[in-house]
Amino acid sequence: MTAVRICDVGQSEGKEVLLQGWVQQKRSSGKIKFLVVRDGSALIQGVLVAGECSEESFQLFERLGQESSIRVKGIVRKDARSALGYELTVKSIEALQIAEGYPITPKEHGVEFLMENRHLWIRSQRQWAALRVRSEIMFVIQDFFRNDGFIRFDPPILTPTSCEGTSTLFSTNYFDEKAFLTQSGQLYGETGAFAFGKVYTFGPTFRAEKSKTRKHLTEFWMVEPEVAFAELPDVMTLGDRLISAIVTHVLKNCTAELKILERDVVKLARYQGPFPKIHYDEAIKILQKRGFDVPWGEDFGAPHEQALGEEFDGPVWIHHFPAQIKAFYFKQDGKYALGADLIAPEGYGEIIGGGQREDSAEELTKRVLEHGLNVADYQWYIDLRKFGSVPHAGFGLGVERTVAWMTGVEHVRETIPFPRMLNHLRP
Amino acid sequence: MTAVRICDVGQSEGKEVLLQGWVQQKRSSGKIKFLVVRDGSALIQGVLVAGECSEESFQLFERLGQESSIRVKGIVRKDARSALGYELTVKSIEALQIAEGYPITPKEHGVEFLMENRHLWIRSQRQWAALRVRSEIMFVIQDFFRNDGFIRFDPPILTPTSCEGTSTLFSTNYFDEKAFLTQSGQLYGETGAFAFGKVYTFGPTFRAEKSKTRKHLTEFWMVEPEVAFAELPDVMTLGDRLISAIVTHVLKNCTAELKILERDVVKLARYQGPFPKIHYDEAIKILQKRGFDVPWGEDFGAPHEQALGEEFDGPVWIHHFPAQIKAFYFKQDGKYALGADLIAPEGYGEIIGGGQREDSAEELTKRVLEHGLNVADYQWYIDLRKFGSVPHAGFGLGVERTVAWMTGVEHVRETIPFPRMLNHLRP
Numbered sequence: 001m002t003a004v005r006i007c008d009v010g011q012s013e014g015k016e017v018l019l020q021g022w023v024q025q026k027r028s029s030g031k032i033k034f035l036v037v038r039d040g041s042a043l044i045q046g047v048l049v050a051g052e053c054s055e056e057s058f059q060l061f062e063r064l065g066q067e068s069s070i071r072v073k074g075i076v077r078k079d080a081r082s083a084l085g086y087e088l089t090v091k092s093i094e095a096l097q098i099a100e101g102y103p104i105t106p107k108e109h110g111v112e113f114l115m116e117n118r119h120l121w122i123r124s125q126r127q128w129a130a131l132r133v134r135s136e137i138m139f140v141i142q143d144f145f146r147n148d149g150f151i152r153f154d155p156p157i158l159t160p161t162s163c164e165g166t167s168t169l170f171s172t173n174y175f176d177e178k179a180f181l182t183q184s185g186q187l188y189g190e191t192g193a194f195a196f197g198k199v200y201t202f203g204p205t206f207r208a209e210k211s212k213t214r215k216h217l218t219e220f221w222m223v224e225p226e227v228a229f230a231e232l233p234d235v236m237t238l239g240d241r242l243i244s245a246i247v248t249h250v251l252k253n254c255t256a257e258l259k260i261l262e263r264d265v266v267k268l269a270r271y272q273g274p275f276p277k278i279h280y281d282e283a284i285k286i287l288q289k290r291g292f293d294v295p296w297g298e299d300f301g302a303p304h305e306q307a308l309g310e311e312f313d314g315p316v317w318i319h320h321f322p323a324q325i326k327a328f329y330f331k332q333d334g335k336y337a338l339g340a341d342l343i344a345p346e347g348y349g350e351i352i353g354g355g356q357r358e359d360s361a362e363e364l365t366k367r368v369l370e371h372g373l374n375v376a377d378y379q380w381y382i383d384l385r386k387f388g389s390v391p392h393a394g395f396g397l398g399v400e401r402t403v404a405w406m407t408g409v410e411h412v413r414e415t416i417p418f419p420r421m422l423n424h425l426r427p
Numbered sequence: 428m429t430a431v432r433i434c435d436v437g438q439s440e441g442k443e444v445l446l447q448g449w450v451q452q453k454r455s456s457g458k459i460k461f462l463v464v465r466d467g468s469a470l471i472q473g474v475l476v477a478g479e480c481s482e483e484s485f486q487l488f489e490r491l492g493q494e495s496s497i498r499v500k501g502i503v504r505k506d507a508r509s510a511l512g513y514e515l516t517v518k519s520i521e522a523l524q525i526a527e528g529y530p531i532t533p534k535e536h537g538v539e540f541l542m543e544n545r546h547l548w549i550r551s552q553r554q555w556a557a558l559r560v561r562s563e564i565m566f567v568i569q570d571f572f573r574n575d576g577f578i579r580f581d582p583p584i585l586t587p588t589s590c591e592g593t594s595t596l597f598s599t600n601y602f603d604e605k606a607f608l609t610q611s612g613q614l615y616g617e618t619g620a621f622a623f624g625k626v627y628t629f630g631p632t633f634r635a636e637k638s639k640t641r642k643h644l645t646e647f648w649m650v651e652p653e654v655a656f657a658e659l660p661d662v663m664t665l666g667d668r669l670i671s672a673i674v675t676h677v678l679k680n681c682t683a684e685l686k687i688l689e690r691d692v693v694k695l696a697r698y699q700g701p702f703p704k705i706h707y708d709e710a711i712k713i714l715q716k717r718g719f720d721v722p723w724g725e726d727f728g729a730p731h732e733q734a735l736g737e738e739f740d741g742p743v744w745i746h747h748f749p750a751q752i753k754a755f756y757f758k759q760d761g762k763y764a765l766g767a768d769l770i771a772p773e774g775y776g777e778i779i780g781g782g783q784r785e786d787s788a789e790e791l792t793k794r795v796l797e798h799g800l801n802v803a804d805y806q807w808y809i810d811l812r813k814f815g816s817v818p819h820a821g822f823g824l825g826v827e828r829t830v831a832w833m834t835g836v837e838h839v840r841e842t843i844p845f846p847r848m849l850n851h852l853r854p
Contacts, residue, residue, distance in 0.1 A: 040624025041625075097816045135580070152561075157584070170599045170606075171600075191546040191549065195558075206584075383547065388449045389524045
């Protein structure tokens with residue numbers, strides 16, 4: 001008898017099926033026993049009733065600890081009360097392994113304990129749901145860009161130079177040289193834009209962040225589109241479309257997961273672009289009106305982002321930042337950098353950062369020097385401005401922050417299977 | 428006037444369009460001038476004829492060096508002789524930047540020189556084509572697994588321990604600890620299989636390989652499915668289906684690219700599973716019959732893989748390797764490890780390695796000790812065998828080797844934007 005995945009039992013209504021999975025929980029109500037089985041695709045409640053179920057299975061039921069691995073045979077019945085829509089009238093249970101002392105019980109556990117047991121914690125409902133949403137978001141991002149004519153362009157992880165300043169670099173010995181773990185694929189993505197017109201990088205990036213906030217990981221995934229013949233407004237429009245595509249896809253494909261996570265889907269459904277686009281100077285005015293003492297020329301912190309999110313009750317772009325607070329590669333317009341950040345609402349902060357790149361070799365070389373960087377290290381990057389320079393622009397979207405926002409989870413550590421943070425390298 | 432991508436000009440036949448791109452080459456034939464323009468999506472030949480094209484554009488034509496960035500207006504005409512099916516009767520050309528001294532000319536260049544100019548080399552036809560095929564392969568892999576009910580599960584890159592032996596590890600200081608760059612996501616993938624039933628990891632992996640072969644990179648991408656309640660034959664079947672899906676997708680979606688690469692598509696089309704499945708003992712016999720002096724218990728090298736590929740004239744699985752040559756995590760059957768490798772034909776070597784995992788906590792602990800590893804480091808991994816152990820299996824597919832095989836390129840360095848090898852960290 002071929003096993004059926006729990007998510008597919010609806011196709012076998014009224015029939016006998018074989019399920020394979022783990023005991024999530026069990027309870028007794030008089031002579032009837034209830035067994036919730038999970039197989040990674042969904043949960044189903046099995047009901048053991050005398051006469052329908054073998055006597056051996058009744059005895060086995062008593063010995064099944066949480067997370068015991070089992071094979072269950074039974075009849076699929078419609079059940080409108082369950083999330084799945086079906087339950088199983090159990091005929092027999094076979095144990096592969098009777099588990100004892102599973103550390104994560106239905107009672108409350110501290111976060112440190114759960115993080116140490118992350119390899120098991122991911123089996124719990126909320127973690128399971130959040131990581132399934134992540135998987136769907138990873139999918140729709142790739143699908144969106146491919147449908148839009150972008151080429152996936154995987155940048156190197158091991159790089160000889162830095163992209164976002166030198167204070168947060170992880171380094172390794174690369175044979176006789178020093179290599180750094182990439183902080184962003186952007187500089188390489190730009191070479192791709194000149195070869196393919198439209199590319200996106202999609203991979204892990206690294207920052208040795210010492211900050212312990214709910215928005216920071218040392219290892220996080222970024223998707224970074226880069227487009228030739230594009231300017232600042234073009235990438236904001238691209239970002240609007242990408243976010244809208246993610247929201248639409250998640251609402252459509254993750255209904256069960258969002259329910260488990262108790263995500264406010266009415267709110268989520270409202271996040272459809274185009275989103276408001278506010279000049280930095282205007283943002284400063286709004287913040288000052290809201291009582292923040294933030295002088296022109298300063299970058300925004302979490303409280304400012306929170307306030308801007310509230311002001312617009314949705315995602316909002318801030319563009320034209322003071323050049324002095326932005327990286328060396330931005331194209332400038334007077335004292336402004338042609339950059340744009342998308343601030344997510346509900347306190348999730350900056351989820352997109354991007355803008356138009358400097359396209360003059362001369363200006364860029366000057367900027368590299370001003371930032372105290374070594375021109376020889378960036379010669380390949382400057383080359384792009386020597387051999388057919390074109391206006392070009394792109395951005396980076398942080399995957400974990402996006403998953404946190406879509407799922408409504410508080411901390412990015414729950415949006416990636418094995419989060420890496422200050423003091424967290426295990427398991 | 429909105430610019431059109433060259434790949435889309437067919438929709439504007441007979442109409443005037445604006446194209447944006449770079450000068451790939453030019454030539455004159457009497458009074459007619461020819462200009463090949465690339466924009467990353469495709470190439471088009473522009474024809475400048477007196478009377479149709481402005482006099483300024485004729486003058487500009489003479490000054491356009493290779494890779495100059497331009498905007499071109501002209502009328503789209505059907506042209507059966509060109510790969511695109513269309514050419515452009517040029518009306519006017521505008522230069523964004525006149526490039527001079529582009530280092531990669533149509534003449535032959537040495538590989539070292541091209542590798543130093545990798546940021547420009549990717550604009551060349553063959554590199555462009557191979558990386559576009561890579562992008563499609565990355566897409567179809569994700570699509571295949573999602574359609575099959577797998578959850579994408581991103582494993583950590585920074586890990587506290589090794590997965591495939593300690594001789595090829597890159598390490599970094601992780602605050603007060605030592606971290607290693609992952610050699611494989613498998614061990615983490617297994618935790619995912621227990622939580623989601625079916626997962627795949629898909630990310631960069633690292634091996635500090637000192638070998639300089641055409642099949643080795645220090646940084647390469649792997650996709651690693653891992654399935655609960657699966658055994659050795661199940662993963663070979665899964666591999667058959669994955670390879671067949673990749674071949675089908677590439678043949679359908681990369682026609683132009685395969686033509687540029689002069690790939691033998693008739694041969695490629697034959698690679699449809701199921702592929703032959705040969706016991707290691709039988710493989711030894713075949714090799715001995717072919718004159719190889721390979722004793723039982725030894726691993727296969729490149730010449731052996733080449734010979735097995737020739738014997739079967741297509742991909743072939745070798746399974747049941749001697750346990751002594753396989754990693755600690757394989758389930759064993761007597762002196763054999765329940766592993767299976769898929770050898771690609773045409774000399775592309777092992778592209779899949781996988782098998783069934785040890786599912787007994789006791790056996791696995793013994794194996795960890797035998798391999799001189801620290802049990803405490805692997806306790807989380809052993810935990811999977813304590814709390815609901817189930818038979819499970821998976822494999823790793825090397826993306827670059829697969830791209831090399833599909834495209835027919837000789838060396839894996841041409842299958843990734845910025846290859847990392849011994850002595851190659853730049854640009």
